[in-house]
Amino acid sequence: MGSDGESHAAHYKKIYVILLGLLAVSLIGPYFGEKFDMMWLTLITAFGIAFVKAWLVLKHFMHVDVERPFIHYALITGVGFMVLFFAGVSPDVMKHEGTNWENVGAKAEIARALAEAEAGGGHGAHGEAAAHGDDADAHDDAAEHKAPAH
Amino acid sequence: MAFQPIATTRTVMGMPTARLAIWWLVVSEIVIFGGILATYLMHRLGHPEWANYAVHTNVYAGGFNTFVLLTSSVFAVLAHDAASQGDGKKAAKLLSGTLVCAVMFLCIKGYEWSVEISHGYTITANGFWSFYYTAAGVHGLHVIIGGIIMAWIAKDAYQNKYLHRVELVGIYWHFVDLVWIFLFPLLYIAK
Known part of the structure; x- marks a missing residue:
């Protein structure tokens, strides 16, 4: 033993x-x-x-x-439910347009965030400018995040 | 002789009821974490801009925490081994090792989160950070709950009581480790 x-x-x-x-x-x-x-x-x-x-x-x-x-x-069975959930929901989430619908908010957010990243920003931080001590920019940043909800 | 609860010896399904219950808990946890991970995955694949947010997660902290959880798991399985040989004191000491790892994991997570929040990466910043805090937060909650239960079980094991519970809490703990094994590449490595 x-x-x-x-x-x-x-x-x-x-x-x-x-x-x-x-x-x-x-x-x-x-x-x-x-x-x-x-x-x-x-x-x-x-x-x-x-x-x-x-x-x-x-x-x-x-x-x-x-x-x-x-x-x-x-x-x-538990894993199977997860796969079933993914298979059922993912087409609506991963695609942003279909036959009779378009997810305008998601498309706008992707375009905005990618453009921001290309311009050198877009770290995804809330109040990013505030962290750097710029209050005015912080307000703009917050407003920008609110607008394109998806 | 120590008192034995009836539930541990009843074998309606051909196995002790307590072990059946812990596996049932694991199955329900698969559905909970599976839902979170599947939802994160579909959003991540549908939102290419999230890659720019993911670069700010601390891969070194995440990697070290993976090491800490794997170490905690080996302590848990060695405690199970000691308990199966009737050595409650050794099992309790090994479970204490798991507990130290759990505290270390939470401290690293706390440090990581405080740095991220101070940089403005809060739960409301965007979808990525929302999933990041939710998934890691729910996992952290499981670490806290598991740690409390483990401390309780270690106290009894030290007195050579209810040693079968060392195995049960081990199964739960390994599952918590297993969830982190998937969270780590999803949240930290995929940039």
Whole structure:
């Protein structure tokens, strides 16, 4: 029992080291992905590795593989609801126009924010100018955020 | 011999009721966090300007907090291992390690938020910051609640009482860690 316990502890520590290694990759990968303009590298190292880390935690720390099958079905159902929600709502949120509708507010906000960013501003801060000590600009900034609600 | 609640030994579904309950809680949490993450994702994909806001999140603080939560999880699973061998004192000490990590996580989050708020990136600044504070805030609330329950369980475990609860709080804690594993790339890495 004692030696079995020891081997369990060693196994958990090994998984922990693997998780830390994956964390390092998920930090380094997106850095190089951005530097060399390789979007796929960022996606794989940031999000792909997140799934691997999640699986390692589920399997080795939560011991999901030794649970009864209905626990697996319940977990899959929860994730399924999330996917269903995404599939049902995302077309209305991600698209800003359709056959008989147009999200004018969202389009205006995107155009405004991208133009602001191109002009060198657009950090998304509320009262940004106030933080720099310019009260008049702070009022303008606040008004700008209120107008294009979406 | 310590008193054993009936709920831990009843096995209507072929497993202890308390463990069934904790998995049921995890499933309901998947729906809660899944809703937040899915909504964030669809907005992020539909709003290219959010990338300009996301560059202001502190990736070093987020990365260090990921390290802290992973460390807290390994303490929790080692505590479970100690509890399964009937060593309540060791389990309690290891749970204390998890608690220290939880406090550290919250302190880093507090520092991060105070810097961001002082720069004007508040919850009302725009949609991105609204999601950022909501998602991280709901997660932080789970860390606080989990920490309080864990302290309670560690106190009992130290006296070798209710050791099965070490496993139960561990399952919850690993789920909180798991949520952060997805929040980290979504809020900090995707620029």
